[in-house]
Amino acid sequence: MTPRHLALAVGLAAVWGFNFVVMQVGLEHFPPLLYAGVRFAMAAFPALLFAGRPGVAWRWVAGVAATIGVGQFGLLLVGMRAGMPAGLTSLVLQMQALFTVVFAVRLLGERLTARRVLGLTVAFGGLALVAVDFGLSGPLGAFLLCVAAAAAWGLGNVVQRRAAPPDSLRFMVWVSAFSAPPLLLLSLVLEGPPVLTSPVEGWLSLLYVAFVSTLGGFGVWGWLLRRYDASTVAPYTLLVPVFGMSSAALVTGEPLSWPKLLAAALIVSGVLYAGTRPRRPSLPEPAPARRPS
Template sequence: MRPRHLALAVGLAAVWGVNFVVMQVGLRHFPPLLYAGLRFAMAAFPALLLAGRPQVPWRWVAGVAATIGVGQFGLLLVGMRAGMPAGLTSLVLQMQALFTVVFAVTLLGERLTARRVLGLAVAFGGLALVAYDFGVSGPILAFVLCVAAAACWGLGNVAQRRAAPPDSLRFMVWVSALSAPPLLLLSLWLEGVPDLAAPAEGWLSLLYVAFVSTLGGFGVWGWLLRRYDASTVAPYTLLVPVFGMSSAALVTGEPLTPLKLAAAALIVCGVLYAGTAISPLRRPLRRLRPRRAALPRRG
C-alpha cells in the first residue's frame, strides 16, 4: 500500500475509534434503532439531491445497505444499549476483519498468503490480550449482538468490493438513503413513537456519526476497497480499538494498563505485517481495459 494510502487507512481507524465514544454519548439521549435511522437520514439528505445515480447496480446498493446500514449498525447500537461498553465494543467489532477475509476468500476467490495469515494471527493475539484484560463485562446477548454486527460488516465489505463503485461518496449517500427507512420503521415498531427532544450533546453526536464517520469514513473505506483487495484493507481496522480505548481513557477515564499497551503494540505490528504497509510488490487493482482489435495487414 502506498504511504499516503496507509496514512488514510490509519486516519480512518482513528475516526472510527473515537466514534464508539461518540455513539455511547448519543445513546444516552436516543434509543438505538432511532439513533441509527437518524444517522443515515442525516447522512443522505440533502446530499442525496446533489449526488446523482450511484453508478452501480441497485442490488449492490441494497446489499450494502442491508448488511452494513441495517445489519451492522442496528445490531451494534442495540448491543451497546444492552450493556456493551465503548472500549469493549470497539474491540469485538474488529472481528469483522476475520469475517471479511473469510468471505473474500470463499466468495471472491481472493488469495490468502502465509504472510497475511501470520500478520492477522499476531494482531488477533493483541486483541485477545485486550479482551483478557478488559473482560466481557456486558451481558452475553449484548456480546453476541456485537459479534453478529461484525459478521454483517464483513459481508458488507465483500459486497462493496464486488460493487466497486467509481464514486465512493456518492455510493455511501445512496446506501444511507436505503438504510434509513427500514431502521426508522423498525424503531417505530419496536421502540415506539420517537421523542426528538434531545439536548445539544445528542444532536452533536449525530452530526459526527452522520457526516464524519458515515459519509467521510465509509467514503474513504470504499475508495480503498476499490484499489486494494478486501483482505488487504480489512486488517487496518484492527487499529480501531487502539484509538477507541485511548479516546475512552481520555473521555471516560478508563485506565490504560501495561497489558493493554502491549496488546496495542501487537495489533500495530500485526497489521503492518499483514501485507500491505511494508510490501513493495503490492499494487493497486486496476480496471481492465478492452484491447483494440489488431488491424489487418495490407497486402
C-alpha cells in the same frame, strides 16, 4: 499499500475509534434503532439531492445498506444499549476483519497468503490480550449481537468490493438513503413513536456519526476497497480499538494498563505486517560482456 494510502487507512481507524465514545453519548439520549435511522437520514439528505445516481446496479446499493447500514449498525447499537461498553464493543467489532477475509476467500476467490495469516494471527493475539484484560462484563446476548454486527460488516465489505462503485461518497449517500427507512420502521415497531427532543450533545453526536464517520469514513473505506483486495484493507480496522480505548482514556479518564499497551503494539505490528509487501532485493546489473581480444 503506498505510504499515503497507509496513512489514510490509519487515519480512518482513528475516526472510527473515537466514534464509539461519540455513539455512547448519543445512546444516552436516543433509543438505538432511532439513533441509527436518524444518523443515516442525516447522511442522505440533503446530499441525495445533489449526488446523482450511484453508478452501480441498485441491488449493490441495497445489499450494502442491508449488511452495513441495517445489519451492522442496527445490531451494534442495540448491543451497546443492552450493556456492551464502548471499549469492549470497539474490540469485538473488529472480528469483522476475520469475517471479511473468510467471505473474500470464499466468495471472491482472493488469495490468503502466509504473510497475511501471520500478521492477522499476531494482531488477533493482541485483541485476545485486550479481551482478557478488559473482561467480558457485558451480558452474553449483547456480546453476541456485536459479534453478529461484525459478521454483517464483513459481508458488507465483500459486497462493496464486488460492487466497485466509481464514486465512494456518492455511493454512501445512496446506501444511507436505503438504510434509513427500514431502521426508522423497525424503531417505530420495536421502540415506539420517536421522541427527538435531546440536549445539544445528543445532536452533536448525530452530526459526527452522520457526516464524519458515515459519509467521510465510508467514502474513504470504499475508495480503498476499490484499489486493494478486501483482505488487504480490512485488517487496518484492527487499529480501531487502539484509538477507541485511547480516546476513552482521554475523554472519560479510563486508565490504560500495560496489558492494553502491549496489545496495542501487537495489533499495530500485526496489521502493518499483514498489509505491506516485502521488498524484493534488487538484482545486480550484469557485468558488460568482455570483447574478445
